[in-house]
Amino acid sequence: MDVNVLIYEDNESLRNSLVALLSREKGFHIVGDYPECTDLENHLIHLSPDVILMDIDLPEMNGIDGVKKIRSINTMIHVLMLTVFDDTSSVYDALYAGANGYLLKKYISTRLVTSIKDVLEGGSPMSPAIARLIIDSIKQKGVPKSTLDYNLTSREIDVLVSLAKGNSYKMVADDLTISIDTVRTHIKHVYEKLHVQSQGEAISKALREGLIK
């Protein structure tokens, strides 16, 4: 068994550490290490990597777009994301883009090698902190408890629901049999409570956080 590893990491000292770390492992062969992934297509063709280590935060083309590019060309290659940040949206973006695993840089030294092996076996290794984020956000979706958090009144929610159906202010007014000015007032309050200033933002926030269904 021989595993070809390709590395994209703009921090030079970290990149060198990765190379050093993997070079010591038998069976691992580093076919390339680069500070940016602009030349992805060529690399995929000529270096035939089995596993790609991809930093999220790369200059020029970021790691997320890098994964998308990879997936548009080849769906079999295993991609492990490396990052210092553990924010939910990056994680989701990376996973949706087609990443196979997600490692926080601080754990790399102790877990990179086993994680690469895991990913080769079809698993999705991820640092516990990342897994935690994912689990939390899954749980959130199922339970729309947030309604209380913003202290929306029941009438304000009525208006929001009607709005999200695509109703204009006038239609909302008819829908709830109140005047259009009352609708305006409710919406005004909703915007203040949600800290938004447009219909689009209000509706997407409400839907994403389960304030309305």
Add this chain to the structure above:
Amino acid sequence: MDVNVLIYEDNESLRNSLVALLSREKGFHIVGDYPECTDLENHLIHLSPDVILMDIDLPEMNGIDGVKKIRSINTMIHVLMLTVFDDTSSVYDALYAGANGYLLKKYISTRLVTSIKDVLEGGSPMSPAIARLIIDSIKQKGVPKSTLDYNLTSREIDVLVSLAKGNSYKMVADDLTISIDTVRTHIKHVYEKLHVQSQGEAISKALREGLIK
């Protein structure tokens, strides 16, 4: 630092292995090991565990119900599920019940100790195969086939995503570095394709049908 560990595992030889494994670790103190979790309440009160290792497949009360019971009494205790099965529904049930991590038994010998440490730090350690299941099911939910159904172009989706962030036309234009008139045009086309005639309706349809996340 002293970590109190409580173990529920009906397979006696595995249970003994767990005890042996953890006894060797300094700082770990096993406050109890039982083949079933029927006496959970008493154990929680008298043994004051920090971490509970819970087999999914227990006689009498299974591990999932065990976790629920634990969570109804104490939300702080860390619960690590142990299982031989990697089926999606058990994983989800356990996580929704409030489990903090999920380990396949075959990896226990090499990863149990670090996993316990991870969970104490607030992470959610899980075997890569489990993580894979979760990711796959998230992706399924998030991106149904719909994207193709309406034949939105990638640029139209870009605009829609930006809009759903709460951006005005002008901000979308800056975001995507195109002119505001181009934004208008894209939105016009999106509305035609989605059969809607307002931003609110477009955004809620897009979010609900998974066209955007």
Add this chain to the structure above:
DNA sequence: GGCACAATCCCATAAATATGTGATATTTAG
């Protein structure tokens, strides 16, 4: 080569929205 389509830009205008200020009646909570 020609055709469909995606992506870009421009102009114009009626309609809708965001936001401020103000008011009144009813309900809720301290």
Add this chain to the structure above:
DNA sequence: CTAAATATCACATATTTATGGGATTGTGCC
């Protein structure tokens, strides 16, 4: 009982949207 919160309505106006035209460029396809 009062104060705060809720629900209702009104008026004014600067911005933003929705929607109708029309145009150019590049790409993939037959």
